[in-house]
Amino acid sequence: MTGSNGYVGSCVKKYFVAHGWEVVDLVRRPxxxxxRQFELGAEVSGASLVGVDVxxxxxxxxxxxxxxxxxxxxxxxTAKLFETARAADVKRIxxxxxxxxxxxxxxxxxxxxxxxxxxxxxxxxxxxxxGLVYGPGPGGMFGKLTDQVRKSKVIPLIGSGAQQQYLVNxxxxxxxxxxxxxxxxxxxxxxxxxxxxxxxxxxxxLQTIARGLDRQVKFVPLPWRAVWLGLKSAELCGMRLNFRSxxxxxxxxxxxxxxxxxxAAAGLVxxxxxxxxxxxxxxxx
Numbered sequence: 534m535t536g537s538n539g540y541v542g543s544c545v546k547k548y549f550v551a552h553g554w555e556v557v558d559l560v561r562r563p564x565x566x567x568x569r570q571f572e573l574g575a576e577v578s579g580a581s582l583v584g585v586d587v588x589x590x591x592x593x594x595x596x597x598x599x600x601x602x603x604x605x606x607x608x609x610x611t612a613k614l615f616e617t618a619r620a621a622d623v624k625r626i627x628x629x630x631x632x633x634x635x636x637x638x639x640x641x642x643x644x645x646x647x648x649x650x651x652x653x654x655x656x657x658x659x660x661x662x663x664g665l666v667y668g669p670g671p672g673g674m675f676g677k678l679t680d681q682v683r684k685s686k687v688i689p690l691i692g693s694g695a696q697q698q699y700l701v702n703x704x705x706x707x708x709x710x711x712x713x714x715x716x717x718x719x720x721x722x723x724x725x726x727x728x729x730x731x732x733x734x735x736x737x738x739l740q741t742i743a744r745g746l747d748r749q750v751k752f753v754p755l756p757w758r759a760v761w762l763g764l765k766s767a768e769l770c771g772m773r774l775n776f777r778s779x780x781x782x783x784x785x786x787x788x789x790x791x792x793x794x795x796x797a798a799a800g801l802v803x804x805x806x807x808x809x810x811x812x813x814x815x816x817x818x
Contacts, residue, residue: 535559535571535614536591540672541629541663541706545589548707549714557585559592574610582621587714590614590653591629593642595777598768603641608648615656626658627710632699632726632791633783634662640783654723659713662791663706664699664728667806675700677775682742682750690752691760694736696784699728699791700806709801722795729803730793735784741806757785 534549536542537558546556559571559581569581573594582588590611597603611628618626634646650660667675681688706727712718733741736752743750764778796803 534589534591535573536593536629539591540676541666541703542589542591543672544666544668544703545591545629545707545710548704549711552711554711554714571614573614574606575613577613577617579617579621582618582623585618585621585623587625587627588614588618588623589627589629589710589714593646595642598779600641600644603645604648607645608652611649612652615652615658619656625714625716626653626656627713628653628658628660630660630662630724631783632662632664632728632788635788635791638783638788639786640779642779643783650724659721660724661706661710662724662726662728664701664726664791666701666703666706668703678739679742679746682739682748683746686748686750688739688750688752690736690739690754691781692757692785693754694734694739694752696735697732697787698735698738699726699730699732700738701728701803702806705801705803712800718800719798721799725795725799725801726791726793727796727801727803728791728793729805730791731805733806757781 534542534546534556537546537556538560546558549556555567558565558568560568561570561572563570571577571581571592573592594606594610597606615626628649630646630650631643633640633643634650635643636647638644638647646662653660665675666673709718709727713721739750739752761778761781764774764776764781767774768778
């Protein structure tokens with residue numbers, strides 16, 4: 534598994550380990566008997582994949598900002614990884630993409646993931662496009678939204694807040710990946726959107742999180758282009774941000790019609806996000 538230090542990757546790793554699988558971490562600085570050296574964009578040693586049955590590719594390097602650098606690290610780096618996996622006789626490849634990847638997407642992240650999806654298909658792999666991943670453990674974008682609501686009564690709202698979000702519980706996502714890895718899924722389409730089909734407006738989602746945390750919040754609208762300009766300027770100055778300008782592009786220009794129709798036949802079941810109950814929200818120690 535690549536990207537096991539990230540939120541989604543760590544969820545998948547814990548789920549696999551809990552179900553009796555041995556997970557080999559492909560990381561820059563391996564530590565422990567089940568960790569092997571890997572850096573996205575660098576050459577991939579065939580020895581790192583010896584004995585591996587399933588490759589779950591979650592890693593993505595957000596540091597490059599220019600398109601040519603993003604492609605060189607993330608797309609070309611993934612190509613090397615998948616080629617090495619097939620040469621090492623890895624039986625199944627799972628590529629974790631994003632719901633922000635779709636034909637006509639404007640974000641560089643979405644465009645890179647689209648190309649990565651095609652690489653997975655060329656190697657008979659499965660590409661999954663998760664929506665906004667949530668669960669009781671803190672982390673990811675949902676965790677950041679929850680932290681923001683928990684810490685402040687005044688919430689900046691980018692644009693009108695009408696941007697549509699599709700959510701997926703981390704257990705549903707992990708369960709399907711494990712089923713695929715174990716060869717327990719039927720014939721699959723090339724790409725699946727891993728989320729429940731009910732859309733949530735961004736403002737509505739924040740209000741729901743506030744209710745779940747028993748918080749009263751007030752929204753302050755911000756013009757999104759001004760926010761984007763500020764983020765982009767900070768990035769060009771070398772600042773590392775928790776929220777990137779390209780992520781804002783993904784938020785503002787989303788897939789207008791995600792396709793959930795193949796999910797049922799593939800055995801991908803995603804529960805609806807519940808509007809009540811604090812157990813839905815990440816907790817901090």
